Amino acid sequence: MSQTTVNSDSPPARGDNALEQSLYAKRERIYPREVHGLFARLRLTGVAALMGIFYFTPWITWDARQAILFDLPARKFYIFGITFWPQDFIYLALLLIVAALSLFFFTALAGRLWCGYACPQTVWTEVFLWIERKLEGDRSQQMKLDKAPWSGRKLAVKGGKHAIWIVLAAWTGYTFVGYFTPIRELGQSVLSLATGPWETFWIIFYGFATYGNAGWLREQVCIYMCPYARFQSAMFDKNTLIISYDAARGDPRGARKRSTDYKSKGLGDCVDCKICVQVCPTGIDIRNGLQYECIGCAACVDACDDVMEKMGYPKGLVRYTTENAIEGRPARVLRPRVLVYACMLLAVIGTVVGSIVTRIPVGLDVIRDRNSLYRETQDGLVENVYLLKLINMDDVDHVYRLTASGIPGLQLKLDRREVLAPAGAVVEFSARLQADPYDLGSQSTEVRFTLAAVADEAITTTEQARFIGPGSGR
Amino acid sequence: MNEAEIPASQRIIGILWPSFLTAAAATVVFFALFDPVELLAYTDFADSSRVGVYTVGFFLFWLLTTTSSTLTSYFQRPTRTPG
Ligand code: SF4
Ligand code: SF4
Numbered sequence: 001m002s003q004t005t006v007n008s009d010s011p012p013a014r015g016d017n018a019l020e021q022s023l024y025a026k027r028e029r030i031y032p033r034e035v036h037g038l039f040a041r042l043r044l045t046g047v048a049a050l051m052g053i054f055y056f057t058p059w060i061t062w063d064a065r066q067a068i069l070f071d072l073p074a075r076k077f078y079i080f081g082i083t084f085w086p087q088d089f090i091y092l093a094l095l096l097i098v099a100a101l102s103l104f105f106f107t108a109l110a111g112r113l114w115c116g117y118a119c120p121q122t123v124w125t126e127v128f129l130w131i132e133r134k135l136e137g138d139r140s141q142q143m144k145l146d147k148a149p150w151s152g153r154k155l156a157v158k159g160g161k162h163a164i165w166i167v168l169a170a171w172t173g174y175t176f177v178g179y180f181t182p183i184r185e186l187g188q189s190v191l192s193l194a195t196g197p198w199e200t201f202w203i204i205f206y207g208f209a210t211y212g213n214a215g216w217l218r219e220q221v222c223i224y225m226c227p228y229a230r231f232q233s234a235m236f237d238k239n240t241l242i243i244s245y246d247a248a249r250g251d252p253r254g255a256r257k258r259s260t261d262y263k264s265k266g267l268g269d270c271v272d273c274k275i276c277v278q279v280c281p282t283g284i285d286i287r288n289g290l291q292y293e294c295i296g297c298a299a300c301v302d303a304c305d306d307v308m309e310k311m312g313y314p315k316g317l318v319r320y321t322t323e324n325a326i327e328g329r330p331a332r333v334l335r336p337r338v339l340v341y342a343c344m345l346l347a348v349i350g351t352v353v354g355s356i357v358t359r360i361p362v363g364l365d366v367i368r369d370r371n372s373l374y375r376e377t378q379d380g381l382v383e384n385v386y387l388l389k390l391i392n393m394d395d396v397d398h399v400y401r402l403t404a405s406g407i408p409g410l411q412l413k414l415d416r417r418e419v420l421a422p423a424g425a426v427v428e429f430s431a432r433l434q435a436d437p438y439d440l441g442s443q444s445t446e447v448r449f450t451l452a453a454v455a456d457e458a459i460t461t462t463e464q465a466r467f468i469g470p471g472s473g474r
Numbered sequence: 475m476n477e478a479e480i481p482a483s484q485r486i487i488g489i490l491w492p493s494f495l496t497a498a499a500a501t502v503v504f505f506a507l508f509d510p511v512e513l514l515a516y517t518d519f520a521d522s523s524r525v526g527v528y529t530v531g532f533f534l535f536w537l538l539t540t541t542s543s544t545l546t547s548y549f550q551r552p553t554r555t556p557g
Contacts, residue, residue: 073524075509089506181525198525224484225491 029146030219030283032129033139033275037302046117047126055171058178072180076424082356083424085393087363094352101348105341107232109333110241112296115229121221122295124172124214125281128165135161139278165215166207173207219282223293233292238323239332243296245270245287245318246326253287258311269317273307276300276318286318360458362400363391364451366465369430373468381411381434382469389428390451392421398453406447407435407467418454433467440469489547493539500539501532 060067062080069078077084084091106113115122135157136142148154177199178186189195195203213221222229236242250270256262270287277285279299284291286300304318322331369385377383392398400419404412413432421427433447447467453459510527514520519527 072528075524086506086509089503092502092506196523196525198523198529201529224487227492227495 028283030281031139031142031278032281032299033278033303034133035279035299035302035306037305039298040302043117043122043126043297047123050118050120050123051127055175058175058183066182066184068179069182070180071182081395083393083395085363085391087391087393088359091352091356094348094355098345098348098352101341101345103228104235105338105345107235108237108240108337108341111236111243112232112294115222115295116297119295121213121226122297124210125218127168128214131164131168132161135164162215165211169207169211169215170203171207172210173203173205176206177202219293219295222282222295229292229295235337237335237337238327238329239335241320241322242290243286243294243298243301243318244290244321244323244326245276246316246321247287248326250287250317269308269313271307271311275303275307279303290323360461361392361394362398362451362453362459362461363393364449364461364463365389365391366449366463368465368468374470377434380437382437382440382467383432383434384467386431386433386449386465387428388431388449389426390419390421391426392423394459395423397422398455398459400451400453402431403450403452404431404433404447405450407445408439410435410447410467435467435469437469440467443470444468485547489540489543493536493543496539497532497535500535501528504535505531 057068058066062078065078067078067080071078075086077088103114132142136145145154145157174186174190175183180202181199186195186199189199190203217225246269249268251268252266253270253272254262254265254267255272256265256267262268274285276287277283277300279302280286281297281299282293282295284293286294298320300318301320305315308315308317324331365388367387367389369387372385375383375385388402390400392400398421400421401417402412402414402419404410411434413434415429419427419429431449435445445467447465448462449465450460450462505528510522510524510531514522514527522530
């Protein structure tokens with residue numbers, strides 16, 4: 001059957017109807033053929049490095065503590081020497097902005113680099129495919145096995161594959177939970193089957209997600225579930241690096257012998273072997289032009305280069321290129337879009353680094369006592385009561401002193417003159433403010449509490465509060 | 475395109491998955507702002523573990539977002555057949 005042949009004057013991208021149909025068509029199982037080559041090696045390096053980082057990181061110790069631990073039960077995030085608190089939520093938000101901007105930047109520059117080399121979906125699918133290949137053999141053997149009736153051997157091979165997948169997925173779930181609860185202790189409780197209900201739940205949940213996504217869903221995740229795949233085209237322009245088939249060089253396609261003078265027969269360089277289609281993990285034909293299913297994995301580049309080499313033709317019939325280059329126009333790498341993304345990215349990274357470096361490791365929350373608006377003392381002063389919550393985010397103990405300002409002659413009354421807070425502790429205490437009613441401009445006046453560490457003047461923070469009085473009408 | 479042509483499995487993924495993502499984001503923001511121990515201090519759930527509350531919270535958010543997605547999907551059906 002030759003329904004994949006597309007004549008050269010058909011539009012490069014699929015029409016909307018064809019796209020919609022393919023989007024919702026019943027899925028045919030895809031058996032990606034194994035590839036070797038430059039980009040396959042690059043991807044393998046990426047997969048190995050990322051897997052290594054993911055599985056190894058929770059085991060690193062730093063200052064006698066797990067180096068990277070998002071301690072949800074204690075509401076503290078440890079990242080090497082620094083401890084982050086819920087009050088530091090802003091950093092998480094900034095980090096997400098950095099991640100989004102990097103994605104924009106790299107997408108504008110080089111298309112779906114992320115998808116092809118770094119996305120967890122690609123990485124785990126790659127590993128699961130590798131296991132599948134080891135057990136079931138290459139593409140044609142896999143297809144044969146699937147068609148064959150159930151037999152003892154088929155059962156053993158399939159069962160073995162799923163067993164290994166499940167073990168790997170369970171280990172992945174365990175590692176994942178190990179980022180949120182100390183992994184060594186977790187390991188002991190797993191071994192003694194004594195994990196808490198929630199930990200058990202999340203290990204199974206994440207393990208199951210890995211098994212399902214990498215073992216079963218695969219390219220469907222990219223096609224139907226990935227939001228990035230849907231909006232990345234907005235970041236593309238004619239200078240974005242994409243994977244493309246050189247139609248001018250390749251068409252008209254046709255099979256031929258290696259020795260044929262195909263040019264005199266009017267044929268292009270494409271021998272129509274369809275190997276590029278067979279290796280594609282999303283099952284598309286790159287010769288139909290840029291399609292949104294293409295995750296930019298470059299498997300077809302490696303595959304076609306191989307064919308070209310065997311035929312003795314120059315490589316690069318399918319290659320990394322830009323739309324401009326294919327159309328014979330000059331390609332520019334540094335263009336306004338890329339520069340704007342780069343500047344924004346640098347600005348946000350600068351802000352994050354700058355604010356972490358100058359981060360002051362003390363936090364103060366002030367809540368007015370809800371039970372009474374204000375009270376008058378025997379001396380005719382107006383008194384407000386506040387509840388203060390001090391968080392020592394430093395790694396050492398500190399003694400703090402509190403001051404208040406905002407109203408002339410404002411007096412601060414404390415039970416203790418100084419507050420001691422151990423490293424990483426939260427201390428609550430109450431404070432009373434007294435002011436002369438004649439000094440109060442209005443019913444509600446702004447006051448400021450300033451907390452400073454006795455030993456280190458730089459560790460200081462100021463928090464605002466309202467002072468309620470009877471108003472100026474008297 | 476005819477709605478009926480979309481396989482049920484993809485409709486379900488199309489409802490569950492975006493709601494999962496929004497629920498995850500909502501959970502992170504919500505529990506960064508509110509500590510479950512303080513939230514539940516004066517209720518019957520005062521001795522729940524934090525991770526437990528996070529988990530239940532996540533699933534409640536997911537239930538909420540799923541409901542919303544399902545309703546959207548439902549209301550997108552044509553009210554009458556064209557023709
Ligand atoms: S691998 Fe190359 S030669 Fe073979 S069909 Fe694809 S583009 Fe043509
Ligand atoms: S078309 Fe090529 S680069 Fe795109 S997903 Fe398929 S094999 Fe990978």
